Amino acid sequence: MQSIIHFSRVSRLLATFLVGLLHSVHTVAAQQGRPAWERVEAIQTLLNGAVPRPEAVRLDLPSVTQDGSSVLVTAEIDSPMTPDNHVEELYLFALGNPSPELAEIRFTPLAGRASVSTRIRLDRSQTVVALARTSGGDWLSGSRDVRVTVSGCLSRDATYQADDVMQTRVRVPPRFKAGQASDIRTLINHPMETGLRKDAAGQPIPEQIIELFQARLDDAPVLTVRLHRAIAANPYLVFHMAPEQSGELTLSWEEDTGETTVTTAEIRVD
Amino acid sequence: MIKDAMNRRQSLKLMGAAGLGTMLSASGLPVFAGGASAGRVVIVGGGFGGATAAKYLKRLSPSLDVTLVEPQPRYITCPFTNLYLGGIRTFETLWHDFTELREKYGVRVVHELAEDVDVDRRRLKLAGGEDVSWDRLLLSPGIDLRWGALEGYDEAAAEKAPHAWKPGEQSRLLRRQLEAMEDGGTFILVAPDNPFRCPPGPYERVSMVANYFKNHKPHSKILILDAKDGFSKQGLFMEGWREHYGDMIEWVGRSNDGGVMRVDADTLEVETEFGTVHKAAVLNVVPPQKAGFIADRAGVIDASGWAPIHARSFESQLVEGIYVIGDATQAAPMPKSGFVASTQAKVTARAIIADLGGDTPPEPSWVNTCYSLIAPEWGISIAGVYEVHDGLIREVPGSGGVSPMEADRSFRRKEAEYARAWYAAITQDVWGTRFAF
Amino acid sequence: MRLAQMIKWGASMQQSRKRYIIPVGLLVAGLCLSAGVMIAGMTLAEPENEYEAVIGEAAPEGATPFEQRIQMIAMSCAACHGTDGRLQTAIPLLAAQPAAVMRAQLLAFKQDQMPDATVMPRLAKGYTDEELEALADYFSALSRKANPGSAL
Numbered sequence: 001m002q003s004i005i006h007f008s009r010v011s012r013l014l015a016t017f018l019v020g021l022l023h024s025v026h027t028v029a030a031q032q033g034r035p036a037w038e039r040v041e042a043i044q045t046l047l048n049g050a051v052p053r054p055e056a057v058r059l060d061l062p063s064v065t066q067d068g069s070s071v072l073v074t075a076e077i078d079s080p081m082t083p084d085n086h087v088e089e090l091y092l093f094a095l096g097n098p099s100p101e102l103a104e105i106r107f108t109p110l111a112g113r114a115s116v117s118t119r120i121r122l123d124r125s126q127t128v129v130a131l132a133r134t135s136g137g138d139w140l141s142g143s144r145d146v147r148v149t150v151s152g153c154l155s156r157d158a159t160y161q162a163d164d165v166m167q168t169r170v171r172v173p174p175r176f177k178a179g180q181a182s183d184i185r186t187l188i189n190h191p192m193e194t195g196l197r198k199d200a201a202g203q204p205i206p207e208q209i210i211e212l213f214q215a216r217l218d219d220a221p222v223l224t225v226r227l228h229r230a231i232a233a234n235p236y237l238v239f240h241m242a243p244e245q246s247g248e249l250t251l252s253w254e255e256d257t258g259e260t261t262v263t264t265a266e267i268r269v270d
Numbered sequence: 271m272i273k274d275a276m277n278r279r280q281s282l283k284l285m286g287a288a289g290l291g292t293m294l295s296a297s298g299l300p301v302f303a304g305g306a307s308a309g310r311v312v313i314v315g316g317g318f319g320g321a322t323a324a325k326y327l328k329r330l331s332p333s334l335d336v337t338l339v340e341p342q343p344r345y346i347t348c349p350f351t352n353l354y355l356g357g358i359r360t361f362e363t364l365w366h367d368f369t370e371l372r373e374k375y376g377v378r379v380v381h382e383l384a385e386d387v388d389v390d391r392r393r394l395k396l397a398g399g400e401d402v403s404w405d406r407l408l409l410s411p412g413i414d415l416r417w418g419a420l421e422g423y424d425e426a427a428a429e430k431a432p433h434a435w436k437p438g439e440q441s442r443l444l445r446r447q448l449e450a451m452e453d454g455g456t457f458i459l460v461a462p463d464n465p466f467r468c469p470p471g472p473y474e475r476v477s478m479v480a481n482y483f484k485n486h487k488p489h490s491k492i493l494i495l496d497a498k499d500g501f502s503k504q505g506l507f508m509e510g511w512r513e514h515y516g517d518m519i520e521w522v523g524r525s526n527d528g529g530v531m532r533v534d535a536d537t538l539e540v541e542t543e544f545g546t547v548h549k550a551a552v553l554n555v556v557p558p559q560k561a562g563f564i565a566d567r568a569g570v571i572d573a574s575g576w577a578p579i580h581a582r583s584f585e586s587q588l589v590e591g592i593y594v595i596g597d598a599t600q601a602a603p604m605p606k607s608g609f610v611a612s613t614q615a616k617v618t619a620r621a622i623i624a625d626l627g628g629d630t631p632p633e634p635s636w637v638n639t640c641y642s643l644i645a646p647e648w649g650i651s652i653a654g655v656y657e658v659h660d661g662l663i664r665e666v667p668g669s670g671g672v673s674p675m676e677a678d679r680s681f682r683r684k685e686a687e688y689a690r691a692w693y694a695a696i697t698q699d700v701w702g703t704r705f706a707f
Numbered sequence: 708m709r710l711a712q713m714i715k716w717g718a719s720m721q722q723s724r725k726r727y728i729i730p731v732g733l734l735v736a737g738l739c740l741s742a743g744v745m746i747a748g749m750t751l752a753e754p755e756n757e758y759e760a761v762i763g764e765a766a767p768e769g770a771t772p773f774e775q776r777i778q779m780i781a782m783s784c785a786a787c788h789g790t791d792g793r794l795q796t797a798i799p800l801l802a803a804q805p806a807a808v809m810r811a812q813l814l815a816f817k818q819d820q821m822p823d824a825t826v827m828p829r830l831a832k833g834y835t836d837e838e839l840e841a842l843a844d845y846f847s848a849l850s851r852k853a854n855p856g857s858a859l
Contacts, residue, residue: 063574066464066602070499147662149602169527169544185543189525234499234525326782609786616782620775632776637783637833639826653826655833669833673825684797685825691796692787698794699785 035143037095037129046091046131050139057090057130057142068122068148070232075130076115077140081107081181081242087114087140089133094230096126098196101228105239110222112181112242119232121194122148164189166261170251176269181240184215188253188261194229210235212254217267218247243269307335309626312394312404314384314564316340316368318347319410319596319611321700326619328375334623337378337402338371339394345701346437348468349608350693355434355445356478357486358646363705364437370702387568389589406622408593409570409577410611411562412436413467416575419558420460420533427535431553435467447552448479453487455551460530460540461496465576466559467597467606469502470652474642475554477507480515481645492519493548495540496528502605503642503650503672510644510682530555561598568592576600581658582634583621584614593618603665604656610638612700634658641689648679649686777841780834784842792846793853806847813839 035054037043060074079087086109092102105116114132122128125147132140171185188210195207209229215222223239241249246269254260308331313320316338324338344367353359371377383397393401415433417424423431434444448457457479461472476492483490492515500523501507511519522528529543538553560566560575570577570586577594578587584599586592595618596611604610613636624631636656643649654670656663673685697703770778784792784801792801801809815821817831817839831839 063572064465064576064600064602067498067500149664171544187525187527187544236525612786613783617779620779630772632772632779635776635780635783635833637780637786637830639787639830651826653829655830657833666833669829671829681823681825684823687797688787688825691798694796695789695794695798696786699790 035141037093037127037143038141043093043129043131047139050137052131052139052141054141056140057132059128059130059142059144061128061144061146063145064147064149065122066149068124070119071122071146071148072117072119073128074115074117074238075132075142076113077132079114079134081109081112081114083109084135086135087132088135090114090116091131092120093129093131094120094122094126095129097121097123097230099228099230102128102230103228104226106221106224108221108223110217110220110242111240112179113240115240116223116225117236117238119234119236121230121232122146124148166190166253166255166259168251168253168261168263170263170265172249172265172267174268176241176243176267178244178269179242181242183238183240184249185236185238186213186251187234187236189234190253190255192227192229192231192233192235196229207256209256210253211256212252213237214250214252214254215239215241216250217241217243222249241267243267245269308333308623309405310335310337310403311406311408311622312336312402313338313408313410314340314394315410315412315562315596316342316345316379317410317412317596317611318608318696318700319412319615320408321345321366321368321371322612322615323408323410323595323619324371324377324379325375325700326616327622328377330619331623331626332376334626335378336376337380337404338368339380339382339384339396339402340368341381341383341397343367343381346441347608347693347697348435348437348471351434351437351441352471352475352478353643354441355448355475356482357445358478358481361442361445366697366701366703368701374702384564385567387564387592389569389592392591404591405626406591406593407568408595408618408622409562409565409568409598410594410596410615411564411598413559413597413606414562416558416560420555421531422533422535423555423557427533428555430535431533431538431550431555433555433557435471435556435559444552444554448482451487451490451551454489455487456491456493456549457483457552458493458495458538458540458548458550458554460533460553460555460557461494461498461501462556462558463497463524465602465606466556468640469605469607470507470640470642472496472556473501473503473507474644476519477510477514477642477644480511480518483518484515490518490551493550494519494521494528495530495542495548496521496523497530499523499525502640503652505675506650506673507642507644509675510648510650514645514648559597561594565594565598570594571598574600581661581663583625583631584618585621585625593622601663603654604636604638604663605640607638607640609640609696610636612696613637636663639692641685641692643686643689644682645686647686648682649684649689650682651685651688773837773841777838777845780838781842781845784846791849791853793849793851800851801846802849803851804847806844809843809847810840813843 056077058076061071065071075090075092077087087107090105093100094102102120103118107114127143127145129143167189169187173182176182190210193205193208197205199205207229210227213225213227222241225237227235247267249265249267250262252260252262311327311334313324320338324336327334327336344365346364350359350364354361354364368379372379384394385397386395393403394407395401432440432444434440459472459476476494480492527542527544527546530540531543532541533555538550539547541547561571561577565571565577568589570588570592572578577599579585579594579599580587584593584595586594595614597606617634617636621631639651639653641649641651650673652672655666657666694705787798788794788801813831814836816824816827819828
């Protein structure tokens, strides 16, 4: 519960500060010879004076994408992920979107590896930024420029088949080795309605998104993700887990209406 | 006003009438008397991009010394391979040779593999040992398959589960497998994520296979397992599939677990991202791709596997004096199509000549039209006109688009007829092939 | 006067829908109209073969950037219409066709006023009216055949 409150606060701060300040960012950055996003005040607020270690978060995403409606991004940090020394929080931003927040991820040492993959929406060509905070209070960063084109051979039908909304898919390894991280893939069918679209009658379609994803092994949290509206339809999340013993993995997706879907999977550790 | 307009019209008429070469001397290009060369251009790749570039370089500037390096004595087109796979076109009609380039245009055609590029000395090393030197190098190497990017799918696996995405023996193998398949079997096509060669290609392929099944193996099924949640001309394809093939074709997008993660070519099984295993009677895997090998040797590709280029000229962003065109480039929103490679070749031929002559080329304009056949008399198309805007390529606003949905049968028949006419026209334009009409 | 009539035809054709009959008459009219210019063009464009035409002719003075661009766009038309627009298939021939007819047709494509059109309206919208008219003139001035002895 605490983690949710924390995320909401950060999110509000970002919403307040970030949008209005983006315009001046490029000029200032050019003057300072620093990355543009470091001058964004909301990120500065988050950093609270700390200087993040650059290129310490590996961001893997295409330099050019033909389809901004679903861009695969992986963020990963080298970390021992021990109780004393692990990555606690990871923040993803798309600086050129109508609202820059993408997702906030809270890891525990049980994740075994500070790595997450998801699919995001990119409104136009822009910079994607990742910031991470370690348990020791260090800040790390990474950023990538992405060019978004609309391919002439890729006219997507803007239809979403809604009959299977909230259906989930999960893939866990058949066996884990004790203490070793293996990846878990998840997907939930959901339109992730942004609130920015209008219906045929010109009325705004209200925002309706999956906003919270949680993974627990028995009673121990593994990972918590707060999703924003720029996560692509059918939210896709790949994360890691390094269990010491067998147990039951519980995954839950919570919609902003409060509706929640829960799935469990047996975890076997050799 | 009227007089000026007439003058311009007459000047255009004269210009057109006199042919292409005259334009260039008009624009200050060196057209030397006595056979002196205006420069040496070496082209790697004899496909839609390379062969077009060779022809138009010589048409635009006959005194250029143009060498085309292509290992195969004849080129087999990717377009219309699907018609061969569906049994409505013979394989031989996809072959084109280099006689016209050699004899009519005076292009030196070397049938060898380009092995390496020495950027500093401006030399191309051929497998036979010869070095060819250039003033400008133009690479049109097409694609290579990223073996191993899909677990279990390597060159050996392709002998059992063909890709048939680079035409040749692979196409024949897939056709033989389809012919040998028993009625009631399942044909699985594994489609890749973007970007890849010929965005509508996988969907035209299943259409042509469906047409073959409908006539010869009507109890068979087709399953497309797709790494994407949408594809080119999707609405038109699905409308055509329903019309012609009922429920024979099933498409599964990524979010419905269509993303294939592992291929077992021995059992013809594929496993999806969330662990579903599908078994095929005939398995066609279109794997992830990258720019052709020589582009890597030349150092013109980046981490994406494709070549970044300057929009105006298609000169490499990474190596000066080397131009890259066709599927190997990052030229989105232009798709990776044969048509696009050919239009890029023409614009880039003009840019290279301007570059050699210290001149400014005209403002670029590219065009694309991709036809797909859903049934022999049911064609659909996508078209676009492209320009440079703020240093980037874009589709000219308001232009382009796909065939209308719910068009009548005569519209679809006409586009099928145009598809065949297009193939005749572009292969005439590129290789000088003459089809009978 | 006749030119004006022909351009009107481009606009009125979709109303009358007599599309298979009217163009033939206009083709003839168009040939008459532009005969003078055509002859001038043909004398330049009837060499032994295409290649000699390229190297054999003197240049018109001072091709403007606009004219160079038209030539470049025209090269791309060849992908469907054959080199120099000289291929006659289901897709029509362009070389040596009456300029006024082609001008009217291209503008009608752009304005969605050509009945039964397929890709051309989508393509024509990628060019200015001035470019479309200049393209019509360019192809009109080309000879029908590059080499009188060849199959094309």
